[in-house]
Amino acid sequence: MIRITERGVFSSLIFLFAYVILFRTLGLRADVALVPKMAGIILLAFSGVQVLMDLFPAVRKRLTFLNRNSDGSIGGEGVVQEQDEAGDTLFARYRFFGWVAAYIALIYLTSMIWATIIALFVYLKWINKESWLMSVLYSLGMALFIYLVFVLGFKLHYLL
Numbered sequence: 001m002i003r004i005t006e007r008g009v010f011s012s013l014i015f016l017f018a019y020v021i022l023f024r025t026l027g028l029r030a031d032v033a034l035v036p037k038m039a040g041i042i043l044l045a046f047s048g049v050q051v052l053m054d055l056f057p058a059v060r061k062r063l064t065f066l067n068r069n070s071d072g073s074i075g076g077e078g079v080v081q082e083q084d085e086a087g088d089t090l091f092a093r094y095r096f097f098g099w100v101a102a103y104i105a106l107i108y109l110t111s112m113i114w115a116t117i118i119a120l121f122v123y124l125k126w127i128n129k130e131s132w133l134m135s136v137l138y139s140l141g142m143a144l145f146i147y148l149v150f151v152l153g154f155k156l157h158y159l160l
Contacts, residue, residue: 001057010052014031015051018043099123111160117143 021040025033052058099119106115117139124135150156 003057005054006139008051011047011054013049015044018047062090089095095127100128113143113160116146 001065018040021036022044025036025040044131049063051068053063099122102122103115103119106118110118120142121135121139124130124138125132130138151160
């Protein structure tokens, strides 16, 4: 029996995304496609297991060791979610997806480093309610990390 849920559809989309990554990198040289292929294989394996667990309840029952929460209880379908301060978890979910969409748009309009600074600051200050100092320090620290590792370390200058 197949159970179609929001969680199952989402994990199926991630599985298809991993498949597309692998399919699109088949014709590339090995040195160019190494990282996308590694990420695609890992994502395909993990999301494949998740798709099986989400769509087939019998598989979820057999793989209970993958379903344990930190407190030892079994999670999954039917688990009550904690509500945020406003009492609306659906609004919090849409707000997060809106933030991700804004981050992607900022990457397109500016650059990776500026988008990271702006989006991380907005997330920390107004969504996560951190202090001004922590929001600024984390944002600038993450931008510095991206610059040092990717621009200076890997010589990826298109991130600027």
